[in-house]
Amino acid sequence: QVQLQESGPGLVKPSETLSLICSVSGAFITNKIHHWGWIRQTPRKRLEWLGSLTSDGTSYITPSLEGRITLSADTSKNQLSLKLTSVTAADTAVYYCARHIDQRRVLFDVWGQGTVVTVSP
């Protein structure tokens, strides 16, 4: 079955760039049936959709993070990537990658286990 696994640095200093990887198994990220999204959950448990990537590499981003976030894919490794610049304490969260249920609708039927990111000096 489809599995997603996030990986990242755990701790990032303020003003630095956060880089996360999502490794996908059991499905090709280039398949035209699904898009792939990133969601984060704050320490207060609020969930926030960050952005999504289509099978052809086009990204669409939540407006509040436009200009700070870049989504991309490495099709040779079947991996997704998220880069978030100029991080602050407000970016401390659990970051999830997830599969869209289909290419038309932005809801998520398969999630990774999440990776904890703390922004601190």
Place this chain on the structure above:
Amino acid sequence: AIQMTQSPPSFSASIGDTVTITCRASQGISNNLAWYQQKPGKAPTLLVYAASSLQSAIPSRFSGGGVGTDFTLTITSLQSDDFASYFCQQYYSSPYSFGQGTNLDI
């Protein structure tokens, strides 16, 4: 941006009870609403989409309803495995937003 408001924020119930969680959208979203369950330390799991369609492998004691701005998730005959947090999410328009969650405690 569409705001999603869940109520109640937390709820205590007993095994065998029937509970209903409410989600309200700040503007009409047709039936573009999903419900997720989340257990401590785990990722959310999709329960319901299109407001009332049950995701595969989800028990039939879960049901969703509503259209427009007001939605419900009902769990009948609560089992111990159902004590968790529940979130609604609208996928009508970007930014795709979640409710703040409802914690269901035993």
